Amino acid sequence: MAKKENKTVILINPKLYSLEAVYGAxxxxxxxxxxxxxxxxxxxxxxxxxxxxxMTKKRLEVMxxxxxxxxxxxxxxxxxxxxxxxxREYIVARALASASQEGPPExxxxxxxxxxxxxxxxxxxxxxxxxCRTEESDKKPVxxxxxxxxxxxxEEKYLNKKPCRKEKIR
Amino acid sequence: MSQRENQVSFIFNxxxxxxxxxxxxxxAYRGLAxxxxxxxxxxxxxxxxxxxxxxxxxxKDEFCNYVLxxxxxxx
Numbered sequence: 001m002a003k004k005e006n007k008t009v010i011l012i013n014p015k016l017y018s019l020e021a022v023y024g025a026x027x028x029x030x031x032x033x034x035x036x037x038x039x040x041x042x043x044x045x046x047x048x049x050x051x052x053x054x055m056t057k058k059r060l061e062v063m064x065x066x067x068x069x070x071x072x073x074x075x076x077x078x079x080x081x082x083x084x085x086x087x088r089e090y091i092v093a094r095a096l097a098s099a100s101q102e103g104p105p106e107x108x109x110x111x112x113x114x115x116x117x118x119x120x121x122x123x124x125x126x127x128x129x130x131x132c133r134t135e136e137s138d139k140k141p142v143x144x145x146x147x148x149x150x151x152x153x154x155e156e157k158y159l160n161k162k163p164c165r166k167e168k169i170r
Numbered sequence: 171m172s173q174r175e176n177q178v179s180f181i182f183n184x185x186x187x188x189x190x191x192x193x194x195x196x197x198a199y200r201g202l203a204x205x206x207x208x209x210x211x212x213x214x215x216x217x218x219x220x221x222x223x224x225x226x227x228x229x230k231d232e233f234c235n236y237v238l239x240x241x242x243x244x245x
Contacts, residue, residue: 019186020245027242034231035238037186045186050231 006054008033008064012045017075022047024074025067032063176223178203178230180216182237189214191240199233 012022022045026035029049038046047067055063081088146152182192192214196205202222208215221229 023238023242023245026238030235030239034235036231036234037183037238039183039185 006051006060008049008051008060008067010047010049010064010067011040012047012071014043014045017045017071018078019045020078021071021074024077025070028070029067176221176226177217177219178221178233179218180230180233182214182216184209184212184214187214187237188241188244191237191244192216194240194243195233195237198236203229 022037026037026047029035031052033052034050036048036050038048040046049063049067051060051063189209192207196207196216199205199218202225203218204220206217206219208217218229218233225232
């Protein structure tokens with residue numbers, strides 16, 4: 001790595017870092033430097049960074065480090081994206097399938113008369129009613145601490161109060 | 171890269187730069203200069219002439235950056 005008046009030259013071994021990682025790191029620095037890529041005689045990638053603002057030697061050193069860190073960051077990202085590729089594609093495929101009108105393939109396969117747990121065919125209405133019941137019971141609210149005194153039973157709230165209008169008439 | 175009076179020539183390495191990225195950059199910069207492109211096995215040679223006088227000193231650097239940003243779009 002060599003430095004000349006507001007310039008930094010970084011040699012990168014293409015066996016260690018991929019070209020995509022170099023592009024990614026360079027892209028991050030486009031607003032700070034003018035970047036030109038060359039190939040070395042030993043087939044190494046030569047990154048010429050011409051900084052847009054004047055920098056001290058210390059600052060140049062720091063920026064060189066920043067570039068190398070970014071290079072490492074992008075190589076790791078690339079590695080992770082490669083290793084997660086299958087699961088990513090699977091998730092997207094599932095999402096697209098469920099979003100489509102036909103629904104996911106699993107739902108399609110279900111027969112018209114679905115069998116109950118005891119292998120007896122259950123009529124569609126009964127089954128749906130059961131489902132509704134279970135859904136309702138699941139949706140029952142869970143009471144938490146009532147700070148505003150809203151969740152007071154009717155008896156407790158109106159037991160000591162005046163009788164209602166109808167009772168007065170009697 | 172070499173620069174003469176109002177004329178700049180670039181040599182882009184064929185392995186590092188994509189021809190499509192360079193063409194896209196030319197398309198974007200065509201209002202600022204006249205371009206001539208030459209491709210060989212290893213390199214892509216580009217010559218820009220009649221560069222806008224106000225931009226002559228930063229033209230080549232900005233053009234290189236633009237090509238690099240296009241590379242990121244393509245890859």
